[in-house]
Amino acid sequence: MSSAANARASALADVIRDDLPKAKVKKDEKPARKVGRPRSEKSRKAIVNAVNRMLLHKQASDLSIEAIAKKAGVGKTTIYRWWPDKIALILEAINANGANVPQPVHKSAGERLLWQIERFLRLLRGRNGKVIIEMMAQAQASPDALGSFYESFMLVHEENLAEIIENGKGAGAFRKDLDTAMAVDMIYGGIVYHLMSGSDELDEDFITRYPNEALRLVR
Amino acid sequence: MSSAANARASALADVIRDDLPKAKVKKDEKPARKVGRPRSEKSRKAIVNAVNRMLLHKQASDLSIEAIAKKAGVGKTTIYRWWPDKIALILEAINANGANVPQPVHKSAGERLLWQIERFLRLLRGRNGKVIIEMMAQAQASPDALGSFYESFMLVHEENLAEIIENGKGAGAFRKDLDTAMAVDMIYGGIVYHLMSGSDELDEDFITRYPNEALRLVR
Amino acid sequence: MSSAANARASALADVIRDDLPKAKVKKDEKPARKVGRPRSEKSRKAIVNAVNRMLLHKQASDLSIEAIAKKAGVGKTTIYRWWPDKIALILEAINANGANVPQPVHKSAGERLLWQIERFLRLLRGRNGKVIIEMMAQAQASPDALGSFYESFMLVHEENLAEIIENGKGAGAFRKDLDTAMAVDMIYGGIVYHLMSGSDELDEDFITRYPNEALRLVR
Amino acid sequence: MSSAANARASALADVIRDDLPKAKVKKDEKPARKVGRPRSEKSRKAIVNAVNRMLLHKQASDLSIEAIAKKAGVGKTTIYRWWPDKIALILEAINANGANVPQPVHKSAGERLLWQIERFLRLLRGRNGKVIIEMMAQAQASPDALGSFYESFMLVHEENLAEIIENGKGAGAFRKDLDTAMAVDMIYGGIVYHLMSGSDELDEDFITRYPNEALRLVR
DNA sequence: GGGTAACCGAGACGGTACGTCTAGTCTTTAA
DNA sequence: TTAAAGACTAGACGTACCGTCTCGGTTACCC
Structure with missing residues (x-):
């Protein structure tokens, strides 16, 4: 990841990392959809709710599409039609790809760094953290899934x-001699690795102290 | 993980992190048994070889116990008898838990740090890296497997x-104010995260430059 | 079937066998409707053509409504609206319910028998035969379909x-003691059974010799 | 079918019709099976019983392997392991391939014919008849299944x-000029066609009168 | 050297889930 | 109104593995 992040850092126009496969993002295809029965919002909600309810009891890796469909009272095809894989579905369900809140401007570099790391940590606190980490772990099994995970979750944080x-x-x-990509790897990697351990x-202790520790790395 | 590592660092006698479940390690039961047919070394080798040959063609997550047994010409039970899970088997096969080479003594702290990080990087270069990272990823699915992975691979590196x-x-x-556990998380996390991305x-570039970047973190 | 056929034979006014469920034949409702968008002849042809093209490559039992609709570029509902089931559709497509050619009159009974059997055999020669027999086979699964098949294909032959x-x-x-219904069963059954075997x-050999063999049965 | 039957009739040594695909008959492979866990007789019975119980309520075409497995308390694979298709399973379940009772000898040709037809009719009376006819119908969908059906049910009757x-x-x-194969087609075809209608x-009426009607055909 | 115990291969077992396919219905917009 | 498009629930398909079990047999030791 880091080299791509690095390249990106130098040329900020690049939004998409090209060493990762792209997940097929259906919603981008075309806004003007007219013919045929429209997608059922009711089903979409039922599915997302089912996933969230199930995540209260069990690990993400223990959810099966089959069980989700049954619990949501929905055909399996409806799930397969709209989400490329379990990763994309669960990430949407826990709303991890939450709004990309714009950073407050006019801050110092250090403050902006702390703010960004805290934002990331906040996203991973509570049950969400373990779920997201499981998603990242499961994504290792297939390049497609990995692309899906990065695009919908990790990418924006890396860019920021x-x-x-x-x-x-x-x-x-x-520091001028700091390798941006490696710093990104270390800062997010430290958090991810901690959760994976x-x-x-x-x-709370970790959340409080980690950002400052990271700040020391870059100075 | 970091808090446990921290505790351990202060009290080096602790060898086992106790916030992680222990994998049942049958071979440690040890009481020099005599009766019964002894374990077949031939089968053990066949299994390990089969795993290694298969890893040349496919991802670790695509290996099934069933396929390994068939390829090794061995009953499935023989595998289940000797390894608690796929993670332990594959780690043994790729010999990741390689001898814990003692560090050269009488070096400076910085040199020792570089040496340790390089050692870890060396272990993860080539195909091994991806395989081990996949093991770590798969281990997320179950506390048992996670314990197994840490005990047999990650723990010794963290301690060192x-x-x-x-x-x-x-x-x-x-730095006196450095949080040891967090530093460990960041240093190994940076590498792991990079591979997971x-x-x-x-x-080669990453391997060359990463240790020095890490050194900057702790100073 | 035979008893119904028998009853029919004695009272020739009966056109419909009443021991068979009637398929709902929508096109017979007929009351010259005017309102609404008219049925698209283009779609009808596309569907029929699609069926015929597909029958060149695959068995009738391998055609699905879904696949036909896709190949014809037509919604599934359009098919369901106009044909009660796959059987009716395919029979129409291969035009099996071909015009009920009136028999030449003023012939001897034997000649008329031969002519009728030959007509039936002609209808079943080539690919058509297997397709029709498959229709008959599939119709076994549901009384509705069976009725549909009989009404649109078999009935007129039995009556004749x-x-x-x-x-x-x-x-x-x-022979005066001949059981008409059983004779019908044997004559058509022999052909059907042969094709099902x-x-x-x-x-050609079968087609040539079968009618005469059947003639021996009735004398 | 008839031509093959004819050839067979002239050369009675031929037991297998070669214009039909052979079903893979596992039981013929070898009597001396030693290694591996033996087939569970309990499961076999559970499966066969489940099929029979289900046939009381529903049509053969409405049985799914899935439902049979669930009802029998058995894994789907266990069914797929031992039966090539639903046809073979159901035929075994209703025991249609019942013992090939040897004909009484020293009878006249006419008596033997009547006896054979009556035997066939007896096999098809009651629910069995419809089930077997459904099997024959379903077998039309695939050459394999057709072979399976003929080999396990129809062949022996044709030969006799x-x-x-x-x-x-x-x-x-x-009659010397009688075509044996066509006669077989007509006699069995008449019955099959009747049931399919x-x-x-x-x-009872049909069963009583059909054999004599058939006898007239051959004289 | 016979008994006993743990091992071995083979492979069947009950299960779960996969991702695909089809059926028949429902819900839109377009004609 | 109806046609057409396509999303919907439902559920079977046949396959892949899981981890367990049940065989016949083997290979050590211990008495």
């Missing part, structure tokens, strides 16, 4: 962080 | 790194 | 044959 | 009947 670091370097707030949830 | 950092802090080589192998 | 035999008996050309098409 | 007719012709009891069961 890389941009902040690059700017900070330019403004002299961060067994803790079911991020504890 | 934590010890080096603690010593470096004591000797004044590293899509690169099939660690490129 | 029964009438010829009855007349022949009255004129002294055929595996031959993909009726061979 | 053909042999009786040939003998009768030789002994002067039946809608009657749910063979009525």
